[in-house]
Amino acid sequence: MHRLLENRNFLGFAFMLPAGVLLLLFLTYPLGLGTWLGFTDAKVGRSGEWIGLDNYIYLWGDAVARLSVFNTFFYTVVASVIKFALGLWLAILLNQNIPIKSFVRAAVLLPFIVPTALSAIAFWWIYDAQFSIISWTLVKLGWIDTYIDFLGQPWAARLSTIAANIWRGVPFVAICLLAGLQTISPSLYEAASIDGATPSQQFWYVTLPLLTPIIAVVMTFSVLFTFTDFQLIYVLTRGGPLNATHLMATLSFQRAISGGGLGEGAALATAMIPFLLAAILFSYFGLQRRAWQQGGGDK
Amino acid sequence: MAAVTLKGVFKSFGSTRVVHGVDIRIEDGEFCVLVGPSGCGKSTLLRMIAGLEEISGGEIEIGGRVVNKVPPKERDIAMVFQNYALYPHMTVFDNMAFSMKLAGESREKMRQRVEVAANILGLIEYLDRYPRQLSGGQRQRVAMGRAIVRDPQVFLFDEPLSNLDAKLRVQMRTEIKELHQRLTTTSIYVTHDQIEAMTMADKIVVMNDGKTEQIGTPLELYDNPANLFVAGFIGSPAMNFLNGKLIRSEAGMQVQMVDGLMLPAPTSAEQEGREVVVGVRPEHLLVRSDGVHAEVVVVEPTGADTQIFCKVGGTDVIAVVRERHQFKPGEAIRLYPELTFLFDPASGKRL
Ligand SMILES: Nc1ncnc2c1ncn2[C@@H]1O[C@H](COP(=O)(O)OP(=O)(O)OP(=O)(O)O)[C@@H](O)[C@H]1O
Numbered sequence: 160m161h162r163l164l165e166n167r168n169f170l171g172f173a174f175m176l177p178a179g180v181l182l183l184l185f186l187t188y189p190l191g192l193g194t195w196l197g198f199t200d201a202k203v204g205r206s207g208e209w210i211g212l213d214n215y216i217y218l219w220g221d222a223v224a225r226l227s228v229f230n231t232f233f234y235t236v237v238a239s240v241i242k243f244a245l246g247l248w249l250a251i252l253l254n255q256n257i258p259i260k261s262f263v264r265a266a267v268l269l270p271f272i273v274p275t276a277l278s279a280i281a282f283w284w285i286y287d288a289q290f291s292i293i294s295w296t297l298v299k300l301g302w303i304d305t306y307i308d309f310l311g312q313p314w315a316a317r318l319s320t321i322a323a324n325i326w327r328g329v330p331f332v333a334i335c336l337l338a339g340l341q342t343i344s345p346s347l348y349e350a351a352s353i354d355g356a357t358p359s360q361q362f363w364y365v366t367l368p369l370l371t372p373i374i375a376v377v378m379t380f381s382v383l384f385t386f387t388d389f390q391l392i393y394v395l396t397r398g399g400p401l402n403a404t405h406l407m408a409t410l411s412f413q414r415a416i417s418g419g420g421l422g423e424g425a426a427l428a429t430a431m432i433p434f435l436l437a438a439i440l441f442s443y444f445g446l447q448r449r450a451w452q453q454g455g456g457d458k
Numbered sequence: 459m460a461a462v463t464l465k466g467v468f469k470s471f472g473s474t475r476v477v478h479g480v481d482i483r484i485e486d487g488e489f490c491v492l493v494g495p496s497g498c499g500k501s502t503l504l505r506m507i508a509g510l511e512e513i514s515g516g517e518i519e520i521g522g523r524v525v526n527k528v529p530p531k532e533r534d535i536a537m538v539f540q541n542y543a544l545y546p547h548m549t550v551f552d553n554m555a556f557s558m559k560l561a562g563e564s565r566e567k568m569r570q571r572v573e574v575a576a577n578i579l580g581l582i583e584y585l586d587r588y589p590r591q592l593s594g595g596q597r598q599r600v601a602m603g604r605a606i607v608r609d610p611q612v613f614l615f616d617e618p619l620s621n622l623d624a625k626l627r628v629q630m631r632t633e634i635k636e637l638h639q640r641l642t643t644t645s646i647y648v649t650h651d652q653i654e655a656m657t658m659a660d661k662i663v664v665m666n667d668g669k670t671e672q673i674g675t676p677l678e679l680y681d682n683p684a685n686l687f688v689a690g691f692i693g694s695p696a697m698n699f700l701n702g703k704l705i706r707s708e709a710g711m712q713v714q715m716v717d718g719l720m721l722p723a724p725t726s727a728e729q730e731g732r733e734v735v736v737g738v739r740p741e742h743l744l745v746r747s748d749g750v751h752a753e754v755v756v757v758e759p760t761g762a763d764t765q766i767f768c769k770v771g772g773t774d775v776i777a778v779v780r781e782r783h784q785f786k787p788g789e790a791i792r793l794y795p796e797l798t799f800l801f802d803p804a805s806g807k808r809l
């Protein structure tokens with residue numbers, strides 16, 4: 160017993176056990192159940208039979224499901240790229256010596272702190288066909304004559320939901336990148352400026368490479384959050400108009416809970432997993448593991 | 459290569475002034491060391507020469523050109539930072555070649571020049587490594603390599619050795635000195651270590667509180683300190699300071715020490731009766747029966763010589779003697795100052 164308690168492996172295992180059990184219970188079980196349901200024809204109130212890949216085959220032929228896949232990718236790619244660009248720009252701005260810096264930093268975090276449902280409702284109001292403040296302003300400025308139907312037209316709705324997602328996601332990206340920027344020693348920039356680097360060259364050759372590890376982490380999270388976004392769409396459009404803003408997550412929920420087709424919904428949700436895994440692996444192998452961060456002789 | 463001239467240079471951060479009107483002329487090819495206690499403004503001065511810090515007033519000339527408004531990259535200088543400031547994501551080669559890459563040099567030329575520098579510094583086999591895979595001393599060399607490759611008019615060093623262990627520091631000191639003899643590029647070297655200053659410099663600038671206290675060759679400063687500060691700063695162990703009084707006797711002007719010992723004082727007669735500070739270097743204190751009374755506190759034999767820590771009338775005094783003595787703590791001995799410097803206690807000026 161005594162010797163067991165001094166064994167590192169055993170101790171490690173013992174300390175991990177509670178966490179492991181919790182993970183198993185609350186993570187693996189629902190995940191397993193969801194995946195399992197995807198292979199059955201379960202409906203609400205009726206446990207299903209194993210039907211193999213039927214759900215997937217059906218979804219593959221379903222135009223709305225395909226549209227939701229397209230929407231999800233469009234939403235994720237456009238929102239993430241813009242969030243990255245805006246976030247990086249904001250981070251660099253905040254990293255300069257500007258007056259009232261701490262106030263600005265706190266203000267930037269605001270969209271991140273507000274509960275999504277609340278900000279979604281705010282956006283719903285902003286995008287309202289009759290009371291939209293944006294339309295009102297533009298009309299007053301004389302730039303347009305009729306109010307914009309932000310959420311009523313497919314492309315307008317897609318872009319509007321993306322804009323809302325960006326507003327919400329930028330602070331996270333900006334603050335994380337700011338933290339990354341602050342780890343870069345100022346003397347590197349001084350050395351670079353003596354070496355003859357212009358500010359843009361300093362950004363390209365010093366800032367960006369040194370920031371890649373944190374960019375990789377932040378953008379992986381950002382992509383994951385965006386890819387699986389649900390609340391914002393659900394409050395703003397419920398997937399409409401004409402399913403134009405349905406993401407895989409919202410459609411899956413609609414099919415499974417509102418529509419009662421548990422198996423089908425679960426299958427659609429399960430179909431998201433490979434994409435998410437791919438995103439994680441890409442960031443892990445592609446960006447994060449750089450030789451210069453590793454010890455030893457690996458290259 | 460170029461001479462560097464500072465004329466009435468001062469620097470303020472906001473309302474606090476940290477460098478107060480500094481005038482220095484560093485000749486072409488000279489190795490000049492700025493030395494002084496922590497916070498005296500050495501780094502600030504160096505960074506102004508480099509162009510990393512704006513000049514609040516006065517003029518800095520490099521090679522006869524006023525560079526006050528010239529950006530760092532156009533000053534044709536290279537700087538070695540205390541923390542080396544190596545780009546962690548670049549190999550040693552890329553670190554050293556970075557300035558040439560920015561200048562759009564050919565790969566051929568980059569390789570050639572990096573290899574020349576790497577050969578001088580013994581870095582050839584490390585060119586493919588990343589900085590984190592190097593030891594402190596190797597990183598230090600890479601930082602110097604990066605400067606050498608630029609072939610600048612002036613090298614600037616900001617405490618480049620302070621992150622190294624004592625042995626390596628001595629070794630690198632010699633290497634930098636050798637390098638300078640080989641390249642004969644004007645160099646300005648900042649340190650707070652007076653031994654580094656003494657061993658490396660052609661010219662030492664002793665700074666204190668944002669002002670220059672004295673400028674001269676190492677031996678000038680040692681043999682002829684202009685004031686109390688320089689006298690106490692240069693030399694190790696530091697100079698001893700005792701109180702004394704000037705009096706006139708038949709043998710001319712003399713200084714009377716604490717316990718009545720009279721020493722010749724090379725001063726004019728008007729100074730009679732004046733209180734002075736008598737500075738004696740530890741190596742100028744001899745154990746002799748006609749000296750001042752001292753009480754031994756600790757004796758530290760280093761082999762080559764012996765350091766005797768003692769008290770003379772309440773003042774701590776160190777003597778370094780060549781002979782081997784077996785003094786016991788508490789023992790009364792007599793120390794004779796064979797060479798003294800006299801200072802004015804109020805202004806600190808040499809008399
Ligand atoms: N950016 C700054 N803002 C305000 N004060 C500063 C700034 N940089 C330096 N100082 C002040 O200027 C003075 C000189 O600083 P400096 O770094 O030149 O000292 P130093 O002689 O290099 O000291 P050390 O040997 O510790 O490096 C210090 O009192 C410091 O507090």
Ligand SMILES: [Mg+2]
Nearest residue numbers: 500501502617
């Ligand atoms: Mg300094």
